[in-house]
Structures are given as C-alpha cells and as structure tokens.
Amino acid sequence: MAGKKSARAESHRDLLRQMLRIRRFEERCVELYSGEKIRGFMHLYIGEEAVAVGVSHALTADDVVVSTYREHGHALIRGVPATTIMAEMYGKATGCSRGRGGSMHLFDVARRFYGGNAIVGGGLPLAVGLALADKMQDRNRVTVCFFGDGAVAEGEFHECLNLAALWRLPVLFACENNLYAMGTALARSHAQTDLALRAAGYGVAAWPVDGMDVLAVADAAARAAEAIRAGAGPHLVESRTYRFRAHSMYDPDRYRSKQEIEQWKKRDPIDALVASMKAEREITDDDLAVLEKEISEEIDHAVAFAEQAPVEPVEDLSRFVYSETSETSGRARVGPVEAAS
Amino acid sequence: MSAANTITYREAMREAIREALRRDDRVFLMGEDVGAYGGCFAVSLGLLEEFGPERVRDTPLSEAAFVGAGIGAALGGMRPIVEIMTVNFSLLALDQILNNAATLLHMSGGQLNVPLVIRMTTGAGRQLAAQHSHSLEGWYAHIPGLRILAPATVEDARGMLWPALEDPDPVLIFEHGSLYGVSGQPGPGQVDITSAALRRSGKDVTLIAYGGTTGKALAAADVLSAEGTEADVVDLRVLRPLDDATIMESVGRTHRAVIVDEGWRSGGLSAEIGIRIAEQAFYQLDAPIQRVCTAEVPIPYARHLEEAALPQVPSIVAAAREAVAS
Incomplete structure (x- = not known):
C-alpha cells in the first residue's frame, strides 16, 4: 500500500510541476511582451493548465498532438524545450519554428507536436488524417487534438467527428471549453451549449469533465486513451475550464464581469491540487519552494537562450516555401533546429 | 498513330x-x-x-x-x-x-x-x-x-x-x-512536371495556352496557317511555378504574344503571364500583348451563351490576326 500511495504522490507532484511550468512560463511571457521582446498575437493559457496537463498525462512519447494558437502549455508538456519555445516567441533562428511561426505556431515534429494552428477548427482535419495514417500503417498511436468551444461552431468540427467515427480512427478530441469564443459567450453562439452532447450525434463517446480539476481530466483522458488504443474509435473529452486572462494581449476583456473572473479564480487548478496534496501530506511548503526554484531556473535559462539566440538571416526569407531536396523525388529532410534544453 | x-x-x-x-x-x-x-x-x-x-x-x-x-x-x-x-x-x-x-x-x-x-x-x-x-x-x-x-x-x-x-x-x-x-497516346508513363511544352512551332506569333484551351489554340494555329501565319503554341502545363524561359524563348522569336486563358481576365493568370512578358521581353515585342479570356460573367447554362462566354477558336484567331497586323 505504501508503494501505491507514494506512486500516487509522485504522480501528483508531476502534475503539479507541469501546471506550474506553464503558469510561470506564461507569467514571464507577459513581462516579456510588455518589454516588447515578444510581439504579435499572444494567447495565454493561464487558468486552463489542468486541461493540457491532465490530457497529456494519458499520452506516450509515440502519440501525436495537434494544437491551437493557445498552445504554449501543450508544447511545454509535450517536451518541446522551453528554450526553443521562448526563442520562437522572440522570432529567433533557434526557435522551434525557426522564427517563422511565433507564439501561435509552435512545431516540434521530433516530439510529435504538430502545431500551433491559428485557424479555429483547422487542426481537426489534420488530426483525423494523422490518425488515418497511423491506422493504415498499423501503428497503435493516439492522436490528440486540442480545440476550444469556438471550434465546435465550425463546420470542420462536425465533418471531422463524423469522419473519425465513420472510420473508427484513434483520435482523442480534447475540447477546452473556456466558455468564450474570443469575446462571445458560449450561450451567445450555441443553441445547444452542452458540447459533449453534440458529439453523441456522431456516435462519438463524449464525456464532460471538470477542467479545473487536473485529476478528473487525467482520469477521463486515461480512460478515453485506453479505449481508443483498444480500437473503440474516437472519443471526446470536454474539459470545462476558464481562462483567467484576456483572450489575447490586445483584448480589453469588456465582455465578462470582474466578479465572474474572480469566482473562477477561486477554483484555480494549481491551488486546488496543492490544497489536496497538502491535505494528503504529499507536499510541504519547502517542497513547493524547491519546485518553484527549479521552474524559475528553467525559465531563466530559456530567456537567456532566447536573448542570445541568432536571428534567421534575411537571405533565408524564402526558404521552406518548397522542400529542399536535390531532386524532385524523395522527402525533404530538413529537421528542426536542435537546441539545448 | x-x-x-x-x-x-x-x-x-x-x-x-x-x-x-x-x-x-x-x-x-x-x-x-x-x-x-x-x-x-x-x-x-x-x-x-x-x-x-x-x-x-x-x-x-x-x-x-x-x-x-x-x-x-x-x-x-x-x-x-x-x-x-x-x-x-x-x-x-x-x-x-x-x-x-x-x-x-x-x-x-x-x-x-x-x-x-x-x-x-x-x-x-x-x-x-x-x-x-x-x-x-x-x-x-x-x-x-x-x-x-x-x-x-x-x-x-x-x-x-x-x-x-x-x-x-x-x-x-x-x-x-x-x-x-x-x-x-499515353507515352512512356512519366513526364516532367517543371516545364512548359512547345506543341507547335511557328515564326509569326506565340499562342500561350494550357489545359482545356491548348486544343483550341492548336486548332486556331491550323486556321492561321491556312492564311499564311505560323504560330508557336506553348502549352504551359505547369501553372506554378511558371516556366518563364519557354515563354520568353518563344516570344523572343515571334515578337508577338496571345495568351489564352479560360479563367477571367481581371487579376487572373493571363494578367500574370502578360506582365511577365512585359517585364522580361518588352523590347522583343512588335505588337501589344493580346488576351483571350472568359467573359467576366458566371458561366451561364444555355449552350449559345456558354460558348459565347468562353475562349473559342475564332476569338483566338482574331486575337492572333490583330497581333500580327500591328
């Protein structure tokens, strides 16, 4: 029993560490944005960390992740180094997309992280196709596709749920329902606001879950992933969550009340996990301080890496429009930039 | 054959x-x-x-x-x-x-x-x-x-x-x-996908076409030949990236160009080809570039209206005559 209990505590510490990494990384990003080190659109995940961390907990290194433009957290948890993420946001050559993507388009194929898609719903067909390729090549992988409540209004959501169900593809549809499509509340844009119900019409098993509870998300994702690996076809996990910050750095956040935001902050997924871990005597304040220090060092290192990173030469502007091969046959082999993590 | x-x-x-x-x-x-x-x-x-x-x-x-x-x-x-x-x-x-x-x-x-x-x-x-x-x-x-x-x-x-x-x-x-x-004839089963092809050689005018208009351009060239005008017919084959070299080589010899495109004229492929000729072979030209495109209407159903909307052999011939007469 003692072994089981300590394994559980270890798992909780890992979940906490991952959520904290996202939170602290993004808090640093805000400072860097204010300092004009990071530009363009930047969308923060703060408040929603339990979703990425809980869902990712169900994955192996061989699984595939397709994400949205609010993807710093997904990328970090997938193992994309904080250094190359930060360098990308700085627009540097050693960024994970060589400075061509920015905050919204992080990619790392070596970690099976297929991006950073900023067309709402646009990643779903890619996930269906990646899963189709796995199925046709007899690879037992799960493809996770993160998307928000806004994407459920897009035609691609409906087309893709049908197609994935029709072909019994190994896709875990991870819906991050944060209640707002940019500034439009769910109830202002959906006749049926129970999003899990929408999937049921396509024969896709769909479970709503408390997206502020990382253990609940992890449990639902694990059950879904297990069923998918067993050949049960696509599943949808709708995590009901909330973003504490505005939609993007440009958003004055006029469409929701301060009280509403404060109410949700009381359910902060990190605070909730820390409280339950303390109650179970799984963590002490000293442990927390050590964890915070480690994370702070990781982020300091990432910022230093990005600061000193070279920029892509302007002469390379038109690279990667077409593949760089010596002839027209054969796949391009231009790998991601390797960087110390 | x-x-x-x-x-x-x-x-x-x-x-x-x-x-x-x-x-x-x-x-x-x-x-x-x-x-x-x-x-x-x-x-x-x-x-x-x-x-x-x-x-x-x-x-x-x-x-x-x-x-x-x-x-x-x-x-x-x-x-x-x-x-x-x-x-x-x-x-x-x-x-x-x-x-x-x-x-x-x-x-x-x-x-x-x-x-x-x-x-x-x-x-x-x-x-x-x-x-x-x-x-x-x-x-x-x-x-x-x-x-x-x-x-x-x-x-x-x-x-x-x-x-x-x-x-x-x-x-x-x-x-x-x-x-x-x-x-x-199907040929050997593999072709290049990088270049345009000269489907017919002639010294007087270059007809540039692709896809469905290539056959019409060749038919127009036959009509022109009977009148004593010999046309080069360039089949673009590849619309992106365009094979500028084949186009310019032909225009450099004939000094006259007619672009045939079933797309609409405004902001279309024919405009792109025309400006490339102007950019790269302006001093080779002896006449204004001519274009034969689809009329700027949604394609209508009735046969006579549809035919009137599309590039046809007579309209290609007329454009070539205009180019040669200049």
Missing part, C-alpha cells in the same frame, strides 16, 4: 492512379464517389474492386475534412491522392489547402512537408452552369508552396501523377472536364 495505341484522357488518368496504387502501398485515393460510383467522371471506375475500400476510399461530402485528412495523412507518412469533384467544390476546402497544405512547411521552419496530390476537374463547356464550370486554377497558382499542374494531353494525364506523388510538397492537378473523352 494507330488506334490500338490510343487511350482516352480518362483512361490515362485511371492507369496512372492504378500504377501508383500498385507501385507504392503508401498511396491511396480518397474523395467523393471515387469508390462504389467509380468517380463522378468515371476516372476511378474499377479501382475499388481492384484495391479495396481501404485504398480507394469513399468520403462523406466533407471537402474540408477529407482534404485536411489528406494533409494529415501525408504528414503521417502516406501518399494520398485526394479527388475533389470540381474546382468550385474545392472552395469548401480552401482553408485547408492554403492555411495548412501550402503553409505548414514554412510556418514550421522546414519541419512539415506535405507530400499530397489533389486532383480536381476544372473548366466549362458542358452546360453545367455557374457552380460547376469555373476555371479557378489561377487562384491556386497565386499561392506559394503549391505546385499547379494542368495536363492538356493524354500523355500528360498519364505521366504527371507519379512525379507529382514523388514531389515532397503539395501538388494540385487540374483536369479540364472537356478532355476526359479525348484520345491520344
């Missing part, structure tokens, strides 16, 4: 798909009615029976999903051939084609190439009216990251698919609907 050696454009395309399916088990065909129906233009007739439903995949009427799934499958190591019934329907998948297929390689800093082939029917002439008849390949030729092919001959219909599948990047093949029944 003996009749025994000839096949139709449709059969050539089918043979190309069959060969690809046999040659590489990563290749599969996917689209609306490609399987049980045999393809809406009967291109894939019999392939479902031969290769089974895994590799000849009927899809729901979900262009964005199945084109996007083709992109995803290509990222996952497959070599999909996605068929879209007509170019008008491809607009439902334009997001996937532009924002993903054409963009992922660059946006990912070189990590994600998309070895995908998308085939679709284009063009008018069959009284299918305004939602099945347009020639929008020029729009696609606007997009960096894509290679755009327009096979005008049976040989190209047979030979372009395999090199397109070998291309590490997305290739769109536009098949003019009026060509499926045309017969010709």
Whole structure:
C-alpha cells in the first residue's frame, strides 16, 4: 500500500510541476511582451493548465498532438524545450519554428507536436488524417487534438467527428471549453451549449469533465486513451475550464464581469491540487519552494537562450516555401533546429 | 498513330492512379464517389474492386475534412491522392489547402512537408452552369508552396501523377472536364512536371495556352496557317511555378504574344503571364500583348451563351490576326 500511495504522490507532484511550468512560463511571457521582446498575437493559457496537463498525462512519447494558437502549455508538456519555445516567441533562428511561426505556431515534429494552428477548427482535419495514417500503417498511436468551444461552431468540427467515427480512427478530441469564443459567450453562439452532447450525434463517446480539476481530466483522458488504443474509435473529452486572462494581449476583456473572473479564480487548478496534496501530506511548503526554484531556473535559462539566440538571416526569407531536396523525388529532410534544453 | 495505341484522357488518368496504387502501398485515393460510383467522371471506375475500400476510399461530402485528412495523412507518412469533384467544390476546402497544405512547411521552419496530390476537374463547356464550370486554377497558382499542374494531353494525364506523388510538397492537378473523352497516346508513363511544352512551332506569333484551351489554340494555329501565319503554341502545363524561359524563348522569336486563358481576365493568370512578358521581353515585342479570356460573367447554362462566354477558336484567331497586323 505504501508503494501505491507514494506512486500516487509522485504522480501528483508531476502534475503539479507541469501546471506550474506553464503558469510561470506564461507569467514571464507577459513581462516579456510588455518589454516588447515578444510581439504579435499572444494567447495565454493561464487558468486552463489542468486541461493540457491532465490530457497529456494519458499520452506516450509515440502519440501525436495537434494544437491551437493557445498552445504554449501543450508544447511545454509535450517536451518541446522551453528554450526553443521562448526563442520562437522572440522570432529567433533557434526557435522551434525557426522564427517563422511565433507564439501561435509552435512545431516540434521530433516530439510529435504538430502545431500551433491559428485557424479555429483547422487542426481537426489534420488530426483525423494523422490518425488515418497511423491506422493504415498499423501503428497503435493516439492522436490528440486540442480545440476550444469556438471550434465546435465550425463546420470542420462536425465533418471531422463524423469522419473519425465513420472510420473508427484513434483520435482523442480534447475540447477546452473556456466558455468564450474570443469575446462571445458560449450561450451567445450555441443553441445547444452542452458540447459533449453534440458529439453523441456522431456516435462519438463524449464525456464532460471538470477542467479545473487536473485529476478528473487525467482520469477521463486515461480512460478515453485506453479505449481508443483498444480500437473503440474516437472519443471526446470536454474539459470545462476558464481562462483567467484576456483572450489575447490586445483584448480589453469588456465582455465578462470582474466578479465572474474572480469566482473562477477561486477554483484555480494549481491551488486546488496543492490544497489536496497538502491535505494528503504529499507536499510541504519547502517542497513547493524547491519546485518553484527549479521552474524559475528553467525559465531563466530559456530567456537567456532566447536573448542570445541568432536571428534567421534575411537571405533565408524564402526558404521552406518548397522542400529542399536535390531532386524532385524523395522527402525533404530538413529537421528542426536542435537546441539545448 | 494507330488506334490500338490510343487511350482516352480518362483512361490515362485511371492507369496512372492504378500504377501508383500498385507501385507504392503508401498511396491511396480518397474523395467523393471515387469508390462504389467509380468517380463522378468515371476516372476511378474499377479501382475499388481492384484495391479495396481501404485504398480507394469513399468520403462523406466533407471537402474540408477529407482534404485536411489528406494533409494529415501525408504528414503521417502516406501518399494520398485526394479527388475533389470540381474546382468550385474545392472552395469548401480552401482553408485547408492554403492555411495548412501550402503553409505548414514554412510556418514550421522546414519541419512539415506535405507530400499530397489533389486532383480536381476544372473548366466549362458542358452546360453545367455557374457552380460547376469555373476555371479557378489561377487562384491556386497565386499561392506559394503549391505546385499547379494542368495536363492538356493524354500523355500528360498519364505521366504527371507519379512525379507529382514523388514531389515532397503539395501538388494540385487540374483536369479540364472537356478532355476526359479525348484520345491520344499515353507515352512512356512519366513526364516532367517543371516545364512548359512547345506543341507547335511557328515564326509569326506565340499562342500561350494550357489545359482545356491548348486544343483550341492548336486548332486556331491550323486556321492561321491556312492564311499564311505560323504560330508557336506553348502549352504551359505547369501553372506554378511558371516556366518563364519557354515563354520568353518563344516570344523572343515571334515578337508577338496571345495568351489564352479560360479563367477571367481581371487579376487572373493571363494578367500574370502578360506582365511577365512585359517585364522580361518588352523590347522583343512588335505588337501589344493580346488576351483571350472568359467573359467576366458566371458561366451561364444555355449552350449559345456558354460558348459565347468562353475562349473559342475564332476569338483566338482574331486575337492572333490583330497581333500580327500591328
């Protein structure tokens, strides 16, 4: 029993560490944005960390992740180094997309992280196709596709749920329902606001879950992933969550009340996990301080890496429009930039 | 040419798909009615029976999903051939084609190439009216990251698919609907997908055409020849990247150019070719560049109206006469 209990505590510490990494990384990003080190659109995940961390907990290194433009957290948890993420946001050559993507388009194929898609719903067909390729090549992988409540209004959501169900593809549809499509509340844009119900019409098993509870998300994702690996076809996990910050750095956040935001902050997924871990005597304040220090060092290192990173030469502007091969046959082999993590 | 050696454009395309399916088990065909129906233009007739439903995949009427799934499958190591019934329907998948297929390689800093082939029917002439008849390949030729092919001959219909599948990047093949029944020799089975072709040589004027207008340009050249005017006919074959060298070489010899394009004139492919000639061969020109394009209307149904809307042999001949008279 003692072994089981300590394994559980270890798992909780890992979940906490991952959520904290996202939170602290993004808090640093805000400072860097204010300092004009990071530009363009930047969308923060703060408040929603339990979703990425809980869902990712169900994955192996061989699984595939397709994400949205609010993807710093997904990328970090997938193992994309904080250094190359930060360098990308700085627009540097050693960024994970060589400075061509920015905050919204992080990619790392070596970690099976297929991006950073900023067309709402646009990643779903890619996930269906990646899963189709796995199925046709007899690879037992799960493809996770993160998307928000806004994407459920897009035609691609409906087309893709049908197609994935029709072909019994190994896709875990991870819906991050944060209640707002940019500034439009769910109830202002959906006749049926129970999003899990929408999937049921396509024969896709769909479970709503408390997206502020990382253990609940992890449990639902694990059950879904297990069923998918067993050949049960696509599943949808709708995590009901909330973003504490505005939609993007440009958003004055006029469409929701301060009280509403404060109410949700009381359910902060990190605070909730820390409280339950303390109650179970799984963590002490000293442990927390050590964890915070480690994370702070990781982020300091990432910022230093990005600061000193070279920029892509302007002469390379038109690279990667077409593949760089010596002839027209054969796949391009231009790998991601390797960087110390 | 003996009749025994000839096949139709449709059969050539089918043979190309069959060969690809046999040659590489990563290749599969996917689209609306490609399987049980045999393809809406009967291109894939019999392939479902031969290769089974895994590799000849009927899809729901979900262009964005199945084109996007083709992109995803290509990222996952497959070599999909996605068929879209007509170019008008491809607009439902334009997001996937532009924002993903054409963009992922660059946006990912070189990590994600998309070895995908998308085939679709284009063009008018069959009284299918305004939602099945347009020639929008020029729009696609606007997009960096894509290679755009327009096979005008049976040989190209047979030979372009395999090199397109070998291309590490997305290739769109536009098949003019009026060509499926045309017969010709299939050739050795593989052709280059980088250059334009000189289909006829003449010293007096260059007719530049592609796809469905190539045959009309050749017919116009015959009419002109009877009048003593000899035309070069350049079949573009590849609409992106354009083979400027072949165009300029021809215009450099004839000093007169007529561009024939079934797309609309304003902001279209003919405008692009015209300005390239102006940029690169201005001092070679002895006459203003002429264009023969589709009238700026949605394609109408009635036969006489549709015919009047499209480039035709007499309008090409008239434009060439104008160029030569200057």
